[in-house]
Amino acid sequence: MTRKHVLEGVKVLDFSHFVAGPHCTRLMAEAGAEVIKVEAQIGDAARHLPVIKDGRSGYFIQHNRGKKNLCLDLRTKEGQEICHELIKTVDVVIENFTPGVMKKFNMDWEAVSKVNPDVIMCSISCLGQEGPLSKLPGFDYIGQAYSGVLGMTGEAGGYPALSGMAFGDISTGAHAYGAIVTALYHKAMGGGGQFLDIALLDCLFSYHEMNVQVYDASGGTQVPQRSGHQHAFVAPLGIFKCKEDYLIIVAIGAQWNNLIKLLKREEWADDPRFANPLVRNENRDEISAEIERWLSTVSDVTEAVRILVQENHVPAAPILSVPEVMEHPHMQQRGIVQTVKDRTFGEVKIPATPLRYSQYPERLELQAPFLGEHNEEILRDQLGYSEEKISALQTSGVLNAKNI
Amino acid sequence: MAPNSMFEGIKVIDFSHYVAGPHCTKMLAEHGAEVIKIEPLTGDPARQLPMHKDGRSAFYVQHNLGKKTMSLDFSRPEAQKICHDLIRDADVVVENFSPGVMKRHNMDWDILKTINPNLVMCSISCFGQDGPLASLPGYDYIGQSYAGIIDMNGEPDRAPVFTDLTFGDVSSGTHAYAAIVAALFHRFRGGEGQHLDLCLQEILFSYHEMNVQLYHASGGAYVPKRAGATHGVAAPAGIFKCGERYLFVLALGAQWDKLAKTMGREDMLSDPRFTDLAARGANKEALNQAVQDWLDTVGDPEKALKILQDERIPSAPILSVPEVMEHPHTVARNMVRTVVDPVWGPLKIPRTPLRFSAFPEVPEQTAGFLGEHNHEILSQVLGYSDQDIENLTAEGIINSQHI
Numbered sequence: 054m055t056r057k058h059v060l061e062g063v064k065v066l067d068f069s070h071f072v073a074g075p076h077c078t079r080l081m082a083e084a085g086a087e088v089i090k091v092e093a094q095i096g097d098a099a100r101h102l103p104v105i106k107d108g109r110s111g112y113f114i115q116h117n118r119g120k121k122n123l124c125l126d127l128r129t130k131e132g133q134e135i136c137h138e139l140i141k142t143v144d145v146v147i148e149n150f151t152p153g154v155m156k157k158f159n160m161d162w163e164a165v166s167k168v169n170p171d172v173i174m175c176s177i178s179c180l181g182q183e184g185p186l187s188k189l190p191g192f193d194y195i196g197q198a199y200s201g202v203l204g205m206t207g208e209a210g211g212y213p214a215l216s217g218m219a220f221g222d223i224s225t226g227a228h229a230y231g232a233i234v235t236a237l238y239h240k241a242m243g244g245g246g247q248f249l250d251i252a253l254l255d256c257l258f259s260y261h262e263m264n265v266q267v268y269d270a271s272g273g274t275q276v277p278q279r280s281g282h283q284h285a286f287v288a289p290l291g292i293f294k295c296k297e298d299y300l301i302i303v304a305i306g307a308q309w310n311n312l313i314k315l316l317k318r319e320e321w322a323d324d325p326r327f328a329n330p331l332v333r334n335e336n337r338d339e340i341s342a343e344i345e346r347w348l349s350t351v352s353d354v355t356e357a358v359r360i361l362v363q364e365n366h367v368p369a370a371p372i373l374s375v376p377e378v379m380e381h382p383h384m385q386q387r388g389i390v391q392t393v394k395d396r397t398f399g400e401v402k403i404p405a406t407p408l409r410y411s412q413y414p415e416r417l418e419l420q421a422p423f424l425g426e427h428n429e430e431i432l433r434d435q436l437g438y439s440e441e442k443i444s445a446l447q448t449s450g451v452l453n454a455k456n457i
Numbered sequence: 458m459a460p461n462s463m464f465e466g467i468k469v470i471d472f473s474h475y476v477a478g479p480h481c482t483k484m485l486a487e488h489g490a491e492v493i494k495i496e497p498l499t500g501d502p503a504r505q506l507p508m509h510k511d512g513r514s515a516f517y518v519q520h521n522l523g524k525k526t527m528s529l530d531f532s533r534p535e536a537q538k539i540c541h542d543l544i545r546d547a548d549v550v551v552e553n554f555s556p557g558v559m560k561r562h563n564m565d566w567d568i569l570k571t572i573n574p575n576l577v578m579c580s581i582s583c584f585g586q587d588g589p590l591a592s593l594p595g596y597d598y599i600g601q602s603y604a605g606i607i608d609m610n611g612e613p614d615r616a617p618v619f620t621d622l623t624f625g626d627v628s629s630g631t632h633a634y635a636a637i638v639a640a641l642f643h644r645f646r647g648g649e650g651q652h653l654d655l656c657l658q659e660i661l662f663s664y665h666e667m668n669v670q671l672y673h674a675s676g677g678a679y680v681p682k683r684a685g686a687t688h689g690v691a692a693p694a695g696i697f698k699c700g701e702r703y704l705f706v707l708a709l710g711a712q713w714d715k716l717a718k719t720m721g722r723e724d725m726l727s728d729p730r731f732t733d734l735a736a737r738g739a740n741k742e743a744l745n746q747a748v749q750d751w752l753d754t755v756g757d758p759e760k761a762l763k764i765l766q767d768e769r770i771p772s773a774p775i776l777s778v779p780e781v782m783e784h785p786h787t788v789a790r791n792m793v794r795t796v797v798d799p800v801w802g803p804l805k806i807p808r809t810p811l812r813f814s815a816f817p818e819v820p821e822q823t824a825g826f827l828g829e830h831n832h833e834i835l836s837q838v839l840g841y842s843d844q845d846i847e848n849l850t851a852e853g854i855i856n857s858q859h860i
Contacts, residue, residue, distance in 0.1 A: 059643035072666050084639055098710070101734070102667070103690070104674035111674040112667060162814075184789035190712075190771045194694075198705045198773035201781040203696070205621040206610060212686040213696050213703055213775050214618055217609030220664035224628040225810075227660075231635030232811040235463050235488060238642045239815070244459045248814035255810030256631075258792055260624035262476050263506070263516060264778045265793065269805035270508035270515040277621065277778040282611075285621040286507065290598070292607070292616055299617055301607065303596045306502055331507050368594040370602035372617055375668045375681040378605040383590040389659050390669065402673035407659035408636045411566070411652040412643075 058085025058413050063237065064143040065089070066136070067120065068127075068160070070097040072193070072219055073177050073253065074149035075116040076226030077233070081145075082119030082419060083406050089143075089431060090120040091136065093127055094453045096424045108457045109397040114421040115404075118393060123432075124425030124453045127158045131451045136160060138436050140168045144240075145233055149177040152187045162248040171246045173236040177229050181252035193221040196253030201277075202260065208281040225256045287330035288337035292372065293344055298354035299372040302344065305330040308367045315365045316343045395421060397456070425454030462489025463816060467641070469493070469549040470540070471524060472564070474501040476597070476623055477581050477657065478553035479520040480630025481637070485549070486523030487809050487819055493543060493834060494524040495531070498856040500827045512860045513800035518824040522796060526825030527834055528856040531562050535854050540564060542839050545573050549637055553581040556591045566652040576650040577640040581633050585656040597625035600657030605681075606664065612685040625657045632660050691734065692741030693748045696775060702758035703775040706748055706765065709734060715768050720751040798823060828857030 056062070063086040067078040075090075075097070082088045090097075102112035123139075125132040136158075140146060146165055148155055155161045155176070165174050176182055179191020186199065194215060197203045202221075207214040229251040236247055258265075264277035267286060277285055282292035287305045289312065304312040309330075313321045321327045326336045333340060351357045354371050361369040373381065379390050379402070391405035405416070432438040432446075446452045460466070467490040471482040479494075479501070486492045494501075506516035529536040541563075544550060550569060552559055559565045559580070566578050580586060583595020590603065598619055601607045606625075611618040636653045644650060662669075667690070668681035687695030693716065694707040708716040717725045725731050725747065730740040737744055755761040758774065765772040776784065782793050782805065794808040809819060835841040835849075849855045 056643070056646075056648065059639045059648065062646075076666075080635075103735070104671060104679075106674070111670045115666070115670050180786065181790050184786040186786040189766060189773075190769050192707055192771050194705050194707065195771055195773045198775050199781065199784070199786070201776050201778040202620060202622065202624075203705065204775045204777045204780075207618055207686075208612075208615075212698070214611050214683070214685050215688060215695065216606070216620065217681060217683055217689055218606065218664045218668060219666040220606075220624055220628070220661075223664045223666055224624065224631065227628065227632050227635060228810055231484075231631055231638060232813065234635060234638040234642055235811070236813065236815075238638055238645065239460065239463045241642065241645050242460050242465075244463070244815060250812040250814075251810065252790075254786075255790070255792060255808070255812070256628075257624075258781065258787075259807040259810050260622045260627045261778060261807055262480075262520070262623045262627055264622060265782060266515050266519050266804065266806050267508055268778055268782070270510070270801065273779070275508075279618070279621060281618045282616045284619075292619065294616060299608075301598050301602050301619070303598055306505070308594075329505075362593060366594065368596055368599055370593075370599040372602050372608050373605050374608045375605040375665060375672055376677070378603065378662065379669060379672070381603070383584060383588040383603070383658075384662070386588040387585050387659065389662055398674070402669055404663040404665055404669050405659070407632055407655060407663050408639075409654045410636070410640065411654070412649065 056085065058417060059410060061085035063087070063145065065145040065147065066139050066143045067091065068146070068148035068150070069177065070149065071099050072116055072222035073225045074147055075099065076223050077177065077229040078120060078147055079116055079118060080227065080230045080406060080408065081233070083417060085417065088120040089139065089427070090117065090122050090422065092122065092124045092424060094124065096124065096455070096457065100424070100457055106398050109395065111398055111401045114393065114395050114398060114401050117421040119417065119419030120422055121427040121431060122422035122425055123428055126451050129451050131446060133159050135432065135436065137168050140165055140172060142435060144173060144237065146172055146174040147177070147229070151190060152178055152182045166246060169246070171240065173233060173240065173246055173249065175229050175233050175249040175251060177225060177251045179253045181254060182250045191253065193219045193253065196221045196257050200254050200257035201264070202257050205264065205277060205279045207279045209279060213279060221253045221257050225251060225253045228256045283337060286334055288334040289340050289344065291341070293348055295348045295351060295354040295357045300354050300358055301370050301372060302361065303368040311365045312367045315361070315367065316347055318343055391416070423456050425452060428452050428454055463813070464488050464490035467491065467549065468547040469551065470495065470543050470547045472550070472552035472554070473581070474553065475503050476520055476626035477629045478551050479503065480627050481579070481581065481633040482524060482551050483520055483522055484631065484634045484809060484811070485637070486822065492524040493830070494521060494526045494825065495540065496526060496528045496827060498528055498530050498853070500528065500858070500860065504827070504860055511800050513798070515801055515804055518796065518798050518801065518804060519806040521824040523820065523822035524825055525830035525834065526828060527831050528828030530854050533854050535849065537563050539835070539839065541572055544569055544576065547573065548577060548641065550576060550578040551581070551633065555594065556582055556586045570650065574650055575644060577637055577644065577653070579633050579637050579653040579655065581629060582656045584658050586654045595657065597623040597657060600625050600661050604658050604661035605668070606661050609668070609681060609683050611683045613683055617683060625661050629655065629657045629660045687741065687745050690738050692737045692744045695745055697749050697752050699752040699758040699761050700756055704752070704758060704762060705773045705775060707771040712770050713737065716770050719764060719768050719770065720747065722747055794819060796822065826857070826859050828855060831855050831857055
């Protein structure tokens with residue numbers, strides 16, 4: 054049988070807002086799932102984030118393409134009834150409120166699993182569903198602070214630095230997507246419904262591919278600390294300046310020998326001060342000085358990267374700005390920058406989904422919904438509501454719709 | 458009947474090394490898949506990374522729990538035959554070599570799909586399987602450089618900095634995991650096997666939840682650039698100093714009203730420079746300074762944090778890794794997992810962030826020694842005789858070592 058994509062036929066009810074949850078349901082919509090996004094009367098707060106054009110947010114478009122939209126008052130009994138009826142018809146429920154909010158709406162896992170025991174419910178939060186910090190208001194950087202990620206970013210001895218993008222939110226959305234498809238697979242094998250508790254804090258903490266283990270296994274003698282443009286534990290791994298631009302050099306494995314040849318420091322191969330990446334880190338100033346000396350003889354950063362990578366097989370890269378990335382021939386050829394055509398906004402460029410399936414090489418054409426755009430369609434076609442009942446809900450203010 | 462684990466019966470042949478691929482297959486193993494990791498004769502280079510004890514790398518242990526290990530020279534036809542025979546009966550193949558390496562060893566998708574059309578093969582690379590950069594050597598930080606990530610970190614007028622952890626590798630492993638499971642689900646519902654082409658650069662680029670759109674939709678008027686300790690667009694938002702500690706504080710929307718009142722700066726609420734999100738962003742220096750001034754008068758970071766958190770103003774202390782590991786919340790959620798390695802004994806690593814109500818416990822697992830399961834797999838799975846196996850060893854096609 055032919056499907057338009059891997060998740061065609063999977064039905065999702067989406068109560069999420071801002072980025073982490075919406076990114077997860079975006080991934081699902083892009084894989085062919087049928088997603089109904091439920092928004093409160095005032096709409097997802099992301100609808101107010103820039104760039105705004107004719108009241109329409111480019112930010113919202115990026116994270117909400119391919120979803121149908123139902124806008125209703127979750128605080129009312131009628132609104133909750135509609136949601137419960139929809140929950141009976143779906144495979145997956147997703148939300149990313151602060152823990153406790155779904156319970157106030159009678160839609161916590163206990164209530165949801167009573168309505169539909171086969172459903173998979175995924176709650177995404179900043180700090181998890183339980184534990185002393187769970188009820189704090191959560192944003193990406195709050196998760197980064199509590200996971201030790203911010204503490205590892207910035208100049209040694211100086212202020213920590215914020216990363217200028219929400220990698221916690223987006224990658225947590227991808228983790229949630231991974232957990233949901235796992236649970237869908239398990240359900241298909243006869244495993245039934247279940248609850249998934251996905252937290253930014255857990256995901257961000259798992260990114261310590263080395264720090265936790267090194268601290269523990271060294272008996273606390275190796276304390277992970279931010280070290281600016283050089284790696285905390287291994288060398289040479291760092292950012293260097295060439296004329297006015299920056300590049301990164303990573304020569305911790307076999308490439309070390311290639312690098313010292315280029316630097317004309319072959320005698321370091323037998324020097325105990327440079328025997329392995331950890332020891333080299335203790336003597337990294339000497340290595341950096343040699344690298345900087347060499348860089349001062351090179352015309353520019355492009356040439357430096359060419360000599361390192363092409364001629365000497367030393368991993369290196371120029372530090373590109375976002376506009377430079379968007380214009381780079383490699384990104385152009387791979388189609389990493391996706392241009393979507395919004396009905397109000399016109400063309401918007403966004404990062405494409407990084408999941409590529411050989412059976413579905415083409416991306417689905419998807420639109421981001423207006424607020425409450427599919428109220429009538431969903432209530433009429435999926436729940437069998439009469440026109441009278443729908444207009445009564447509109448009049449009483451349970452439903453809302455707006456062209457934003 | 459419900460399966461005993463999420464991926465009971467799923468067989469994975471894993472050619473991956475370092476972090477991105479191994480993290481993916483570790484997640485598959487944690488959820489019940491049977492993973493056979495194939496290493497070269499010298500082993501995964503991650504076995505050289507610290508910390509070491511009696512030659513055993515704790516770094517390797519962290520990323521390879523729950524896998525069986527074989528070590529063989531797959532430049533040799535005999536070894537390739539072993540791989541092909543294992544793949545014939547497998548569900549998933551994962552690899553993260555530079556593009557072209559699998560083809561050189563007769564194990565690219567074009568060959569594997571003829572051996573097993575139902576196979577899900579996932580290739581993880583730094584730059585993807587095609588395009589001008591595809592053949593470059595790839596590491597997380599190289600991908601971050603080419604994805605515009607590192608350029609966004611650090612003080613505006615200084616060298617960029619990078620975060621001392623490989624969120625590109627680990628989260629790429631998770632993306633690969635998700636794509637593989639979606640493809641398995643698709644196959645279960647009657648779809649065919651397929652090849653998945655995932656790369657760090659693209660995954661990292663997708664983390665620009667705002668920059669790409671802002672730059673394009675503003676017609677290039679807004680150029681994303683690193684903004685140090687404070688946020689580039691929104692305010693008040695950033696890292697502040699209180700006593701000897703750094704605190705993150707963010708107050709958008711209604712939280713700004715609460716923060717202004719908490720700071721005793723109601724006057725700012727009627728100031729035309731701070732009327733809405735856009736105005737506050739445009740005057741972020743003044744706003745962030747007001748927050749810093751207030752923190753200076755409070756002086757005590759614990760006290761400041763309590764005031765802010767009681768008012769539900771988003772805020773957090775910047776914790777070090779040891780502080781995170783000891784934090785009561787971390788302890789309550791078992792975020793730090795202790796595994797018991799045969800060489801190391803107890804070893805602390807981050808727990809997998811996927812939490813399933815049907816399977817709340819992470820299974821007890823160890824990482825294989827180099828080639829630990831050569832004999833078991835060759836004899837029990839492929840029916841090789843002891844003599845066959847001895848010959849392979851003598852010819853240097855397979856290897857094993859207690860590391």
